[in-house]
Amino acid sequence: MILGTVTQVGRYCAPRSRGSKWCLYLVLSLLLVGVVSYKSGFLHYILVAQVLKRRHYSMQELSDMIPHETNKLLNHSSKSVVRKQERLDVQSQDIISCELIDPKVVFVIRIAKCASTSFVQLLKSLSKDSAYNLYFHPSGAYDWDVRTMTQVADMAKAKHKRFVYARHFYYVDFHRFDLNDFSYVTFVRDPVSRFVSSFLYYHYSSKAHIQSILDPTHKNETLLNCLDQQHEGCAHNLMTRYFCGHHRFCKLGNDAALANAMTNLNKDFAFVGLVEEMQLSFKVLAKTIPNYFGNLMTSEAGMVNKNEHQRQLSEVEIERIEEANAADVKLYKHAQTLLHSKALACGLKH
Known part of the structure; x- marks a missing residue:
């Protein structure tokens, strides 16, 4: 799914801004989002993929959006450690x-x-x-x-x-x-x-x-x-x-x-x-x-x-x-x- 999202970015960028630094930035940002979300099960990058399907967004708007979603994921992942531990606590009490x-x-x-x-x-x-x-x-x-x-x-x-x-x-x-x-x-x-x-x-x-x-x-x-x-x-x-x-x-x-x-x-x-x-x-x-x-x-x-x-x-x-x-x-x-x-x-x- 992560690779599919990156592929969508490539298909969108290639005809419009081949070689653009914004396309490279988008791909790298999505890869970062994918790595962060891979084991945590977060789905924010799917939202990004859906936005990319809408052709009327400018590259600047997209570049503004990607860091925001990435930051949301990074902040969310720091809290996942505690949530995972809370699940372990419940399991430990059960046994x-x-x-x-x-x-x-x-x-x-x-x-x-x-x-x-x-x-x-x-x-x-x-x-x-x-x-x-x-x-x-x-x-x-x-x-x-x-x-x-x-x-x-x-x-x-x-x-x-x-x-x-x-x-x-x-x-x-x-x-x-x-x-x-x-x-x-x-x-x-x-x-x-x-x-x-x-x-x-x-x-x-x-x-x-x-x-x-x-x-x-x-x-x-x-x-x-x-x-x-x-x-x-x-x-x-x-x-x-x-x-x-x-x-x-x-x-x-x-x-x-x-x-x-x-x-x-x-x-x-x-x-x-x-x-x-x-x-x-x-x-x-x-x-x-x-x-x-x-x-x-x-x-x-x-x-x-x-x-x-x-x-x-x-x-x-x-x-x-x-x-x-x-x-x-x-x-x-x-x-x-x-x-x-x-x-x-x-x-x-x-």
């Missing part, structure tokens, strides 16, 4: 089950201010009685290079029994490093609550290493100023960044970052819990990966790193935080739906 898994390696991504320290305390307790080795590193290691990824993959492959690796780090597709028997586990938190907790932690924590990170000139800034400037503890769409990984666009928190984060979540995360529904999350985790976390409910989870300060938010502040963290809001809602679906499949009430 949710309570299937038990027993991976050789469990990677625990510690997302900042999502109860990760509290969860690690439970992991340490469980590792004493469970048949797995625990590797925990308290510091962050966010932007890994290929060398670091390879080292971690090799470490996991060298273990002869179940292995849990817990650390602050962005998602890595370890399939690329010949590590296939693994799953991801993590917790997410209501984006507004997580953002405020992070702001308070960085600006009011009594811990020396946190105080050393904060620029002294930012100490007394307002929450909204920190939000606007993305100072320490106020990065936008941080949860999306963890799920998205190491691509450059993951830093942007845009549609591409969200789509990639959703894809990774659906593909490699056996479990994503909610801080707001911790007990339900523990039950689902124990049901899903029992050889690692089957005794989870026998442990008492105490919250660690609780903020020393509390803060009431105005409606304006809530709206601003949600707007700036729109990707995280969508990601959290998706994780919430998946957790509830998994709980239902496992016969658990929520």
Whole structure:
């Protein structure tokens, strides 16, 4: 169909303006439209073909029209990534089950201010009685290079029994490093609550290493100023960044970052819990990966790193935080739906 459209352009142009730069421009533009629309199923170029059949259009009018249609296609295609992901989300929800898994390696991504320290305390307790080795590193290691990824993959492959690796780090597709028997586990938190907790932690924590990170000139800034400037503890769409990984666009928190984060979540995360529904999350985790976390409910989870300060938010502040963290809001809602679906499949009430 694309070639047919280009042929129509040639038949129209040849008798009238042989060798004209406008004809060349039209052919190249239509080819571009065809390439963009080929896999997306867009039909705008058909409209162009229909217009070409009408002989009373001038070449200038046609040249003005072609870029407009091309731009429409380019803008439309950027939105298709999200629409495709939404279809995948619906499909993934339809096939949710309570299937038990027993991976050789469990990677625990510690997302900042999502109860990760509290969860690690439970992991340490469980590792004493469970048949797995625990590797925990308290510091962050966010932007890994290929060398670091390879080292971690090799470490996991060298273990002869179940292995849990817990650390602050962005998602890595370890399939690329010949590590296939693994799953991801993590917790997410209501984006507004997580953002405020992070702001308070960085600006009011009594811990020396946190105080050393904060620029002294930012100490007394307002929450909204920190939000606007993305100072320490106020990065936008941080949860999306963890799920998205190491691509450059993951830093942007845009549609591409969200789509990639959703894809990774659906593909490699056996479990994503909610801080707001911790007990339900523990039950689902124990049901899903029992050889690692089957005794989870026998442990008492105490919250660690609780903020020393509390803060009431105005409606304006809530709206601003949600707007700036729109990707995280969508990601959290998706994780919430998946957790509830998994709980239902496992016969658990929520």
